[in-house]
Amino acid sequence: MDLATYHDPCNYGRKAEKWFGYGYFNEPRWIMDQCLENWVDLHPNRLHQTCCGGGGGTLTTGYNDERIFYGRRKMDQIRATGARMLILPCHSCHGQINAIKKTYEMDDLVVKYLWELVADCLIF
Amino acid sequence: MAENQPIHIEALNPDCCNQWLYQQDACLTCAMCASVCPVAGVDNYDPRKMVRMVSLGMVDQVVQSRWPWICTMCGKCEQSCPMGIDISDLTRKIRSLREGKHVPGILSKGLAAALETGNNLSLPKEDFIFILEDVGDEVAEEPGLEGFTVPIDKKGARILTTIHNKLVNTHTEDLKPWWRIFHAAGEDWTIASDNWEGTTWGYFTGDDEAMKVMAGRIVENMRRLEIDTLLWPE
Amino acid sequence: MENKAENGVRGKESLSAEVMIFGDSVCAQRIAANLVDNGIGVCLAAGNGSSPASIIQDRVQWLSDTRLNHCHGFAGNFTLQIDHGHNQLKKTVQAIVVAEDDSRSPNYSQYRLTPGLRVVGLSDLEEKLKHSMTESFSGTDTRIVLLCGWRKDAHPSVARRMLEGCLQLQAQPGVSTYFMTGNMKVASAGSEELVHKAKQAGTVFFKFTGVFPTIQPQENGYFTIDYPDESTRNTFQLTADWVVVDETIEPANHLELLIQKLGIDQDHIGFAQSDNVRRLSNFTNRRGIFVAGGSRGVLSHAEQLADADQVSLNVLSFLGDLDGEPLAGVTIKQGLCARCLTCVRLCPHRAIEVGSRITVITEACQSCGICTAGCPGRAIEMEGVHIGLETIQRMNHLLAITFVEKPRIVVFGCMRSAGQSHTLIQVSGQALPEGVGFVEIPCGGTIAGRHLLGAFEAGADGVMLCICHTDNCQSEIGNVVARKRAESTRDLLASAGVETERLRIVSLSANMGNEFVYRIKAFIKDIVLLNNPQKENKNG
Numbered sequence: 023m024d025l026a027t028y029h030d031p032c033n034y035g036r037k038a039e040k041w042f043g044y045g046y047f048n049e050p051r052w053i054m055d056q057c058l059e060n061w062v063d064l065h066p067n068r069l070h071q072t073c074c075g076g077g078g079g080t081l082t083t084g085y086n087d088e089r090i091f092y093g094r095r096k097m098d099q100i101r102a103t104g105a106r107m108l109i110l111p112c113h114s115c116h117g118q119i120n121a122i123k124k125t126y127e128m129d130d131l132v133v134k135y136l137w138e139l140v141a142d143c144l145i146f
Numbered sequence: 147m148a149e150n151q152p153i154h155i156e157a158l159n160p161d162c163c164n165q166w167l168y169q170q171d172a173c174l175t176c177a178m179c180a181s182v183c184p185v186a187g188v189d190n191y192d193p194r195k196m197v198r199m200v201s202l203g204m205v206d207q208v209v210q211s212r213w214p215w216i217c218t219m220c221g222k223c224e225q226s227c228p229m230g231i232d233i234s235d236l237t238r239k240i241r242s243l244r245e246g247k248h249v250p251g252i253l254s255k256g257l258a259a260a261l262e263t264g265n266n267l268s269l270p271k272e273d274f275i276f277i278l279e280d281v282g283d284e285v286a287e288e289p290g291l292e293g294f295t296v297p298i299d300k301k302g303a304r305i306l307t308t309i310h311n312k313l314v315n316t317h318t319e320d321l322k323p324w325w326r327i328f329h330a331a332g333e334d335w336t337i338a339s340d341n342w343e344g345t346t347w348g349y350f351t352g353d354d355e356a357m358k359v360m361a362g363r364i365v366e367n368m369r370r371l372e373i374d375t376l377l378w379p380e
Numbered sequence: 381m382e383n384k385a386e387n388g389v390r391g392k393e394s395l396s397a398e399v400m401i402f403g404d405s406v407c408a409q410r411i412a413a414n415l416v417d418n419g420i421g422v423c424l425a426a427g428n429g430s431s432p433a434s435i436i437q438d439r440v441q442w443l444s445d446t447r448l449n450h451c452h453g454f455a456g457n458f459t460l461q462i463d464h465g466h467n468q469l470k471k472t473v474q475a476i477v478v479a480e481d482d483s484r485s486p487n488y489s490q491y492r493l494t495p496g497l498r499v500v501g502l503s504d505l506e507e508k509l510k511h512s513m514t515e516s517f518s519g520t521d522t523r524i525v526l527l528c529g530w531r532k533d534a535h536p537s538v539a540r541r542m543l544e545g546c547l548q549l550q551a552q553p554g555v556s557t558y559f560m561t562g563n564m565k566v567a568s569a570g571s572e573e574l575v576h577k578a579k580q581a582g583t584v585f586f587k588f589t590g591v592f593p594t595i596q597p598q599e600n601g602y603f604t605i606d607y608p609d610e611s612t613r614n615t616f617q618l619t620a621d622w623v624v625v626d627e628t629i630e631p632a633n634h635l636e637l638l639i640q641k642l643g644i645d646q647d648h649i650g651f652a653q654s655d656n657v658r659r660l661s662n663f664t665n666r667r668g669i670f671v672a673g674g675s676r677g678v679l680s681h682a683e684q685l686a687d688a689d690q691v692s693l694n695v696l697s698f699l700g701d702l703d704g705e706p707l708a709g710v711t712i713k714q715g716l717c718a719r720c721l722t723c724v725r726l727c728p729h730r731a732i733e734v735g736s737r738i739t740v741i742t743e744a745c746q747s748c749g750i751c752t753a754g755c756p757g758r759a760i761e762m763e764g765v766h767i768g769l770e771t772i773q774r775m776n777h778l779l780a781i782t783f784v785e786k787p788r789i790v791v792f793g794c795m796r797s798a799g800q801s802h803t804l805i806q807v808s809g810q811a812l813p814e815g816v817g818f819v820e821i822p823c824g825g826t827i828a829g830r831h832l833l834g835a836f837e838a839g840a841d842g843v844m845l846c847i848c849h850t851d852n853c854q855s856e857i858g859n860v861v862a863r864k865r866a867e868s869t870r871d872l873l874a875s876a877g878v879e880t881e882r883l884r885i886v887s888l889s890a891n892m893g894n895e896f897v898y899r900i901k902a903f904i905k906d907i908v909l910l911n912n913p914q915k916e917n918k919n920g
Binding site: 032036037040069070072073075076077078079080082083084085088089091092095111113117135137138140141142144145146 | 216219224225251253322323345350
């Protein structure tokens with residue numbers, strides 16, 4: 023099975039921790055463990071993760087060059103893991119990574135919602 | 147901003163933002179924020195610059211710049227700040243000072259539509275229901291999911307879920323995973339036919355009042371449908 | 381009537397006091413009060429024209445317009461010759477405290493300013509604020525710029541005073557303050573709070589690290605200040621009504637003379653206490669001579685007062701111990717002494733007296749043994765210290781243990797650092813590696829080249845000399861001379877065809893037990909390689 027990795031969205035992690043005193047770091051990783059045999063964390067991760075560049079409404083402002091440039095670090099981190107599939111639980115991150123992966127020559131990267139991963143694992 | 151003309155300090159009003167609660171005045175200009183910011187350098191922006199300009203009373207210049215809009219408010223800056231300045235909240239505050247018609251892109255338009263019609267797309271109720279039922283029919287054709295239907299406005303269901311507008315616009319495929327999970331889990335769930343929008347662009351424009359309205363509508367849906375649990379993946 | 385004393389000192393009869401205090405600073409007067417309260421007789425040598433504060437008035441001998449001419453004697457019995465006006469005084473005291481004020485001067489040149497009507501130094505500002513002479517500062521729309529530590533960091537105590545002054549100015553009606561600083565240690569006690577308060581009060585802060593503003597005096601007496609701001613990358617301009625400059629704190633001018641006459645060490649700036657942690661808080665290289673307040677470094681007002689109390693306790697404790705047993709058992713064998721004075725030059729404690737004979741003043745001696753190792757005639761002996769003999773005993777023991785196949789190492793270590801570390805590993809149930817003999821010495825400076833060579837002669841494969849870190853030697857120079865002696869011993873080894881790597885010098889402190897063992901093991905490893913060079917050649 024191809025290697026997968028997981029991206030912590032800012033709002034579920036770092037910002038949730040700041041505002042509500044609890045960041046959702048362990049729960050998605052537990053789900054990843056249940057669904058995948060072969061996945062690795064990005065570096066840096068959890069509280070210290072880097073934003074994908076799609077947050078804060080930047081997908082709608084029209085400043086696309088800036089947004090694509092913003093995503094360079096995230097794409098480097100994903101590339102460094104060698105993962106072929108990226109799992110994340112955020113609509114903005116999902117939209118951003120899919121939109122910029124071609125620019126960073128990572129067309130083959132599969133981007134999935136966390137719940138999509140769960141649904142894919144169901145056997146009917 | 148004319149970079150060559152000196153700015154006269156005495157003409158500025160450093161007291162203008164004293165009442166703000168972001169502690170921008172505590173800045174020691176250490177530049178930790180600038181060093182972690184993924185978008186520092188773009189448009190000559192960096193968080194320290196913004197913080198310092200605000201604390202010197204140069205708010206208008208910051209409001210007029212693109213900086214608060216190319217920032218994603220990811221919070222790396224404030225996480226590294228030794229003085230605990232709420233830099234991303236400050237950015238959001240700066241965004242709120244931009245007049246609606248000058249807000250870049252479709253944020254203002256989408257938010258106005260949401261406040262008026264209940265969703266960013268101004269999608270009529272019957273179109274919304276049609277899309278849900280259409281995608282529901284596709285799901286019901288999948289093996290093991292025979293008989294699946296989308297429960298709309300089901301009173302007394304266990305879970306109410308909201309919908310991201312893009313899922314009833316360009317990304318209808320992405321509606322299906324949750325529905326498959328609900329079906330497999332035998333979940334008792336529903337979608338509201340009005341005010342189903344899960345996104346709140348007031349979060350991006352710094353419009354707290356709009357956020358309250360949007361969240362209030364979801365709460366109202368829960369009351370109306372007598373549901374205790376909300377699934378709000380947006 | 382004048383009477384000529386035996387040694388040529390003219391003047392009034394000798395005055396007696398137990399403690400002599402040099403200086404009339406707030407700190408000095410507080411020390412005097414503390415000592416007098418404890419029944420100690422105090423004489424205070426003050427500057428010209430100053431007068432005692434009420435707390436000590438009529439309770440101390442107050443001498444103004446004095447200059448120290450000569451000091452001889454030792455702890456418990458110092459004799460001072462002092463110029464007092466046109467007279468000379470001879471005073472015998474048991475202890476001496478140097479507590480002169482520091483010298484403060486505004487930093488005009490750091491900001492390329494010249495003193496002027498609208499340029500105010502920090503101390504001047506404080507005077508004005510203290511006496512509520514602030515009318516000139518207030519008025520409509522008065523802008524005051526405070527300049528602090530641009531090209532050289534301001535001392536934290538100076539920066540704090542600048543901030544306090546800034547806060548008071550900002551509170552004046554119609555005044556806006558601008559604080560322009562270089563790097564500032566906000567982590568020093570109280571600074572961050574002051575910065576925060578000033579910001580809340582409305583002071584505008586600018587910080588510079590590389591490019592500094594230019595300050596241009598205008599014809600009308602005001603200033604135009606232009607500067608590129610590092611964080612916003614804008615160019616700013618400000619017209620200021622007043623400029624306040626910080627100040628440099630330095631040793632008082634006449635401190636140099638006192639240091640010289642008293643024979644005490646000074647630090648790199650010229651304060652009367654060397655940069656040696658062992659001297660803290662108030663000690664000098666000489667027993668019975670203490671230093672406090674603005675004489676020993678840059679101290680804030682509060683720190684100077686605390687220092688006065690601290691030195692008072694130290695002096696009382698010293699006076700209380702005077703009747704006890706002297707430390708030293710160091711003696712000079714007269715038949716061997718050639719009066720070369722090497723010991724006089726070496727002694728960091730000024731404990732060698734040159735009279736009809738050269739003798740050790742036991743009251744001043746601190747038993748470091750630097751003189752014993754330095755004496756070319758080997759005329760100086762230290763009771764209970766037999767380094768050469770102990771080395772041979774350790775080596776004989778190692779040679780007698782036949783199953784020890786490792787190289788045999790002698791480790792010399794100062795009792796204040798390596799000795800303590802050695803005890804530390806023993807009490808924690810560890811032992812030194814096999815094949816190691818440890819010889820504890822009173823100070824690194826007790827080691828002579830002959831001791832190091834003696835260890836090799838006795839059969840050691842390697843010798844390790846453990847000394848204290850820089851500026852950590854109880855005897856100021858023990859670690860320095862030890863290093864020099866070991867290095868010249870290395871030259872001797874090289875000329876004899878012995879690998880110089882067999883002699884290693886290591887700096888250690890008292891709490892480095894594990895490090896001590898680790899360093900010895902690393903040394904053994906290197907010596908093994910030197911002993912078996914063919915092992916290396918196998919691969920080569």
